Amino acid sequence: MKLDILNTLDSNGILKELGASSSKSVAASALAKLKVPNKKTEKYRYFDIEPLVSKDWKLCEVKEQNVEASGKKIVIEDGALLNSGDIDGVSVEVAEFSDIDAEHFDGLYFLSHLMAPKAIVIRCSKDSSFEIEHNYTSSECLINYRVVILVDANIHCQISDSFKGEAKKSFILSGYDIFVSRDASLKFIKTHTLNSANYTPIFTSRYKVDSSANLKISSFDFSFDNGLNLFRVELKENANLDASHLLYATDSAKYGIVSEIVHEGKSSTSSQIAKSILDKKARGIFDALIRVQNSAKWTKAHQNSKSVLLNSGAYMASKPQLEIYIDDLEASHGSTTGQLDNKQLFYLQSRGIAKDDARKMLILAFAHEIIATVDDEYLANKIYADFETAYYGKYELDCMKTCDSCEESILGIE
Amino acid sequence: MSKVLEIKDLKAKIGNKDILKGLNLDLEEGKVHAIMGPNGAGKSTLSKAIVGHYDVEVTDGEIIYKGKNIVDEEPEERALDGIFLSFQNPVEIPGVNNAYFLRTAVNARRKHLGKPELNAAEFLRAMKADVAELGMKPELINRSLNEGFSGGEKKRNEILQMMMLEPDVVILDEIDSGLDIDALRAVSEGINKMKDGKRSFLVITHYSRILDYIEPDYIHVLKDGQIVHTGGSELVEQLEKEGYSSFEEK
Numbered sequence: 001m002k003l004d005i006l007n008t009l010d011s012n013g014i015l016k017e018l019g020a021s022s023s024k025s026v027a028a029s030a031l032a033k034l035k036v037p038n039k040k041t042e043k044y045r046y047f048d049i050e051p052l053v054s055k056d057w058k059l060c061e062v063k064e065q066n067v068e069a070s071g072k073k074i075v076i077e078d079g080a081l082l083n084s085g086d087i088d089g090v091s092v093e094v095a096e097f098s099d100i101d102a103e104h105f106d107g108l109y110f111l112s113h114l115m116a117p118k119a120i121v122i123r124c125s126k127d128s129s130f131e132i133e134h135n136y137t138s139s140e141c142l143i144n145y146r147v148v149i150l151v152d153a154n155i156h157c158q159i160s161d162s163f164k165g166e167a168k169k170s171f172i173l174s175g176y177d178i179f180v181s182r183d184a185s186l187k188f189i190k191t192h193t194l195n196s197a198n199y200t201p202i203f204t205s206r207y208k209v210d211s212s213a214n215l216k217i218s219s220f221d222f223s224f225d226n227g228l229n230l231f232r233v234e235l236k237e238n239a240n241l242d243a244s245h246l247l248y249a250t251d252s253a254k255y256g257i258v259s260e261i262v263h264e265g266k267s268s269t270s271s272q273i274a275k276s277i278l279d280k281k282a283r284g285i286f287d288a289l290i291r292v293q294n295s296a297k298w299t300k301a302h303q304n305s306k307s308v309l310l311n312s313g314a315y316m317a318s319k320p321q322l323e324i325y326i327d328d329l330e331a332s333h334g335s336t337t338g339q340l341d342n343k344q345l346f347y348l349q350s351r352g353i354a355k356d357d358a359r360k361m362l363i364l365a366f367a368h369e370i371i372a373t374v375d376d377e378y379l380a381n382k383i384y385a386d387f388e389t390a391y392y393g394k395y396e397l398d399c400m401k402t403c404d405s406c407e408e409s410i411l412g413i414e
Numbered sequence: 415m416s417k418v419l420e421i422k423d424l425k426a427k428i429g430n431k432d433i434l435k436g437l438n439l440d441l442e443e444g445k446v447h448a449i450m451g452p453n454g455a456g457k458s459t460l461s462k463a464i465v466g467h468y469d470v471e472v473t474d475g476e477i478i479y480k481g482k483n484i485v486d487e488e489p490e491e492r493a494l495d496g497i498f499l500s501f502q503n504p505v506e507i508p509g510v511n512n513a514y515f516l517r518t519a520v521n522a523r524r525k526h527l528g529k530p531e532l533n534a535a536e537f538l539r540a541m542k543a544d545v546a547e548l549g550m551k552p553e554l555i556n557r558s559l560n561e562g563f564s565g566g567e568k569k570r571n572e573i574l575q576m577m578m579l580e581p582d583v584v585i586l587d588e589i590d591s592g593l594d595i596d597a598l599r600a601v602s603e604g605i606n607k608m609k610d611g612k613r614s615f616l617v618i619t620h621y622s623r624i625l626d627y628i629e630p631d632y633i634h635v636l637k638d639g640q641i642v643h644t645g646g647s648e649l650v651e652q653l654e655k656e657g658y659s660s661f662e663e664k
Contacts, residue, residue, distance in 0.1 A: 342468060343505045350465050350501075351519035351575060352493035352526070361518070365509025365558075 001142070003036045003053040003111065020114045023098045027110040034107035043106065043258045046285045046317040047228050052171050052200060057142035059115075060170070074122065077135040078167070079145030079174070081120050089126020089155075094118050097148050100177065101206040105260055106230045109204040112144055112173050119146040119177070124186075129158040129376075136165030136172060136199055143199075144173040151184045153210075158187040160379055165198065172201040175231075178208070178215075180239075185214035189374055193222040193386035205231040209239040211265060217241070218373045220383055222248040222390035223255045228285070230258040235296075237265030245274040246370035248390055249282035256285025256317070261303075263296035270300070275370050276307040277363055277391075278314035287319045290333070294325040303333040308340060308366055310359075363391065418443045418614050419464070419583055424475035426463045433459040435639035436475070441583065442632075446615040448625055450649075451636035452658045457618045458502060460636070461587045464616075465499045466492055479583070493519075494526040496582030500572040500589055507559040512571070513538065515559050520578050544577045547607075549600045565592030573604040584608065585616045590624035602627030622650045635661045 006014055011028035014020075020028065036053050037044040060078050068075075068083040074092055075083035084092035097119035104110065122132075136143060151157050180186045192201065209215045213236070221227060233241055241261060249255040261270050276284035286305040307316040320333040340362050348358035367387055374380040419441035426434040433456045441447055451457050462470045464477060466489040476483045484492055507515075521531040532540065545552055548570045560568050569589060576584055586605070590598055605615070605628055617628055625633075625647070633649040634641045635658065643649070643661045652660070 341505075344507050346468060346489060347501070347505045347507065348510075348515070348519075349489040350467075350493055350499055351515075351579065352490050352522040353515075353519055354490050354522070355488065357518070357522075358490075361510055361515070362507070365507060368509030 001059060002056050004038065006031065006111070007035050007038075014114065018114045021096075021117070023096070024100075024114055026098075026102050027100055027113045030102060030104070031107055031110040031114065034105070034110065036107050036111060041107075043230065043287060044228075046256070046283060046287075047254050048226055052202070055171075057171060058140065060138045060141040060143040062145065073131045073133055075133045075135060076120060076145070076147070078138050079116075079143050082135070085130060087128055087130045089124060089128050090130060091123045091125070093121050095121050097121060097146065097177070101208070101232060101234075103234075103262075104204075104206055104232050106204050106232075106258070108173060108202055109175065109206065109230065109232075112175055112204055113146060115144045115173070116146045119148045121148040121150070123150045123152070124155050124157045125152045127156045129160075131160045131162060134161070134163045134165075134174075136163070136167035136170060139166070139168040139170055141167075142171045142173060143167065146174065147176050149176060149178045149186075151178075151180045151186050151213075153181040154183045155181070156185045158376065159189070160376075161188065161190040163192045163201075167199040170199040172199055173204075174201070175203045175205040177206045180207070180209045180213040180215050182210045183212045184210070185216075187216045188218070189376075189379060190217070190219040191379075191383055191386065192227070193220050193383065193390065198225070200225060201227045203227075203229045203231075205229070207231060207233040207241075209233065209235050209241060211236045212238040214240045215242075216373075217243040217245075218370065219243075219245045219257075220370070220386070221246070221255055222386060223253045224249075224251045226254045228256060228258065232260045233262065233270070235261070235263050235265060235268035235270060237267060239265060239268045241270040241272075242373070243270070243272040244370045244373045245272075245286075246367055247274070247276040247284055248279075248367070248387065249276070249284055250279040250390075252281045254283040254285065256283075257288060258285065259288045261288075261290045261301070263290070263292045263299045263301060266296055267298045268296055270302070272303045273370065274305045275366060276305070276316055277310065277366060278307065278316060279310040281311070281313040281315075283314070284316045284318075286335070287317070289321040289323060290331070291323040292326055292329055292331065297326050297328045299326070299329040299331070301329065301331040305335040306366075307335075307337040308363070309337065310340070310363070360392065364388075416443050417441065418480065419616075420476070420478040421460075421464075422476045422478065424460075424463065424472065424477065426459060426470050426472045426475075428459060428469050428471070432473075433470075433639055434463065437636075437640055439634060439641055441614045441616060443614055444609075444611040445631040446609070446617060446628060448617040448619060448630040448633045449636050450619060450622075450633060450653060450658075453620070455636045456639040457636055458587055459639075461499055461585045461616070461618055464492075464585060465489055465497060490522075493579075493581075494523055497585070498576050498579055498581035498583065499585045500569075500576060500587060502588040502591060504560050504568045504572055506561045506563070508561045510559045512557055512559045513541065513555045516541070516555075516575060516578055519575070523579055541574070541578060544574055548574055548577075548604050549596075550574060566594060566597035569593055569597065569601055570604075573601050577604060577608065581613070583614050583616070585618065587618045588620065589617070590619060590621065598624065598627065622654055625650055637661060
C-alpha cells in the first residue's frame with residue numbers, strides 16, 4: 001500500500017480505502033484536510049518523509065493469538081498484544097477506540113488511527129509501576145498500531161516504555177493516546193535507545209492532562225537511522241507537564257521531535273527541555289510549539305533546546321516557538337547549538353585525561369541532566385548503559401558515574 | 415641542585431599579541447619559586463605555556479622538563495609526566511561527578527607511572543583524609559565538578575586534586591585570589607604539606623600575602639614578558655615598598 005495515494009481522496013474515500021469504520025469519520029476528515037505528509041509539509045521539513053509515504057508497503061498484519069498474562073511487563077510484538085502482564089490494578093484489553101484528538105496537527109496521527117481497527121487499551125486504576133516492551137520482528141513492512149493509556153483520578157503511575165527488535169527496513173507507525181485524569185500523575189519514560197539502523201519509527205501521540213494532574217515525560221532516543229516523535233499535549237487547569245528529551249543521533253540519521261503543548265486551563269505549567277548530541281552527518285530536529293490559550297491565565301511555560309555538534313557534518317534544526325494569547329503569564333524559550341566547551345576539555349586534559357576520554361566525559365555530562373530526570377536508579381543506570389553502548393560501541397558503566405551510594409557510605413555523608 | 419624545569423628564551427603570543435618575549439627561568443628541584451609582576455606582565459601566559467593551553471602559541475624557545483622539550487606535547491602528556499596547574503578560575507563542568515573525574519585522573523597518572531589503578535572504594539578512602547585535611551565539605555566531592563562552588567571551595571578543590579595527583583611540579587596561578595583568611599590558611603597548609611624536598615612549586619601572584627604562608631626560596635619579577643630580576647625572600651619587602659617600577663625591563 002502506498003500512503004500518499006490517500007491524498008487524492010476525500011474523507012469517505014479514505015474510510016473506504018482503509019476499510020475503517022464510520023466511527024472514525026472524524027479522523028478521516030482530519031486526514032483529508034491535513035493530508036499524508038510529503039516533503040513540502042512544514043512539520044516534516046527536516047525529515048526524510050517522502051520515501052516512507054511513496055513506497056508500496058506490505059502491511060504487517062496484527063496476528064490474533066493467545067495473550068499471556070504474567071510478570072510486570074506488557075509485551076507488544078509487531079503491534080499485537082503478546083503479554084498483558086499480571087500487574088495489580090492495571091487492566092489491558094484490545095478494544096475499539098474512538099476518542100481521538102481532533103485538534104492534532106499531524107496527518108499521520110489520524111492515519112495511524114484509521115489503519116488500526118483496534119487499540120491496546122491499558123487502564124491504571126491503582127498506583128503502579130510497570131514496563132511496556134515493544135518488540136519488532138517483521139522486516140520490510142509497515143507496522144501500525146495504537147496504544148491507549150488511561151490513568152484514573154488520584155492514581156500515580158510510572159511506565160517505562162522500551163523498544164527492541166530487528167525489523168529490518170520496516171516502517172513503524174504508532175503512538176499513544178494518554179489520558180491522565182484529575183489529580184493523577186504519570187511518569188512516562190520512553191527509552192528508544194538501541195535502534196541500530198533497523199527500522200524507521202514515527203510515533204505520533206497525544207497526551208491529555210486533566211485538572212491538577214501531573215505528567216512527566218522523559219524520552220531517550222539513541223539512533224543510527226531516521227525517526228520522529230510527534231506529540232500534542234493538552235493541559236487543563238493546574239495541570240503540569242515536565243518533558244525532557246535526550247537525542248543521540250549519528251551516521252546519517254534524521255531524528256527528532258515535533259511537539260505542540262497547549263495550555264488550556266489557568267495556572268497550568270509546562271517545562272520542556274531537549275538536549276541533542278549529533279555526530280557524523282546526523283540531523284537533529286526540535287520543532288516545538290507552546291501555545292497559551294486565552295483561557296489559560298497565570299500559566300508558566302518554559303522551553304529550551306541545547307545541542308552539541310560533534311562533527312562538522314552534523315546539523316541541528318531547532319525551532320522553539322511560543323504562541324501566546326494572554327498577557328498574564330510567565331514564559332520563556334531558547335535554543336543553543338555549539339560544540340564541546342574548549343575550556344572544559346582543556347581542564348580535563350590538564351589533569352592527565354586523554355582528549356578522547358575527556359570528550360566522552362563531557363558528552364556524558366551533557367546527557368546527564370536529562371538522564372538525571374529519571375529518579376528510578378535502576379532505569380537511569382540502564383539508560384546510561386544504553387547511551388554508552390550507542391556512543392562508545394561498548395558498555396563500561398562505572399558506578400561512580402551514576403550513583404552516589406558508594407561515596408555516601410565511605411565518606412559518611414548523611 | 416638539579417633543575418627540573420628550564421625555560422629558555424621562551425616567546426609566546428595569544429592571538430596576535432606577543433606576551434612572552436624571550437623569558438628565561440630555571441626551576442630547581444624541591445624549591446619554591448614565586449613569580450611576581452604587574453597586571454599584563456605575562457604571568458598567567460607563562461603558566462598556560464608550561465601546561466600547553468590552547469590559547470597560547472609558543473613561537474620560539476624551549477620548555478625543558480626532566481630533560482625533554484615539551485613544547486609540542488599534549489596537555490595530558492605533560493600532566494601525566496607530573497606537571498600540575500592550579501587554575502586561577504577553575505572551570506565548572508555540570509554533569510561530571512567530582513569524585514569520578516578525580517579518580518579517572520588519578521588512575522591515568524598511576525597507570526602512566528606503572529602503579530596499579532585504584533578501585534572506587536580504595537580511591538574514596540584515600541580521598542577522605544585529604545578532604546578532611548583541607549576542611550572541604552565532604553558533599554562537594556559528590557557534586558558536579560566545581561559547579562556552584564564558591565571561590566574558596568574551587569581553590570580547595572584544586573589543592574585536593576594536587577594532593578591526590580602527587581605531581582612533581584606544581585604551578586599555582588593566583589591561588590590566593592578570592593580567598594578569605596581561613597581559606598588561605600587551609601590552602602597554604604595543604605601546599606606546605608606537599609613540600610617533600612623533591613617537588614617544585616611555581617607560585618604566581620600579584621600580592622605578597624600568600625608568601626607569608628608559603629615561604630619562597632626564590633622570587634622572580636616578571637615584567638613585559640621577561641624575568642627582570644631574581645632574588646630571595648627579601649625582595650618581597652622591596653616590592654612592598656617600591657612597587658614594580660623599581661625593576662627595569664631588560
